[in-house]
Amino acid sequence: MTVQPPTPFPQRPADPQVAFDRGELNVILSLYGRAVAAGEWRDYAMSFLREVAVFSIFRRAAETPLYRIEKRPALRNRQGIYAVIGPQGQVLKRGGDLRVVLRVLERKLIRPID
Secondary structure: OOOOOOOOOOOOOOOOOOOOHHHHHHHHHHHHHHHHHHOOOOOOEEEEEEOOEEEEEEEOOOOOOOOOEEHHHHHHHOOOOOOEOOOOOEEEEEEOHHHHHHHHHHHHHHHOOO
């Protein structure tokens, strides 16, 4: 009698996901931390899908996102990989450099002191 090695289960390749890398998250979380300290934002959520990575920002946890920061690599050569989406779904800023795109949110945090 000969002993045969066990037959391995067929490995299905994992679906590729789009995700934020460490540098991108540092930039986003730096802005988020300043907004939390200013009392503007209170919660966030991240979604990593096949075509897009989304960082959603909430004023309160039980409502729709105030802003969404999206990363879509498919738009790299067209409109830019990053976008900031407003509460009604309008694109506030789009581009290839995350820091430049996030400036639209930084301007909203700067307010005159009464």
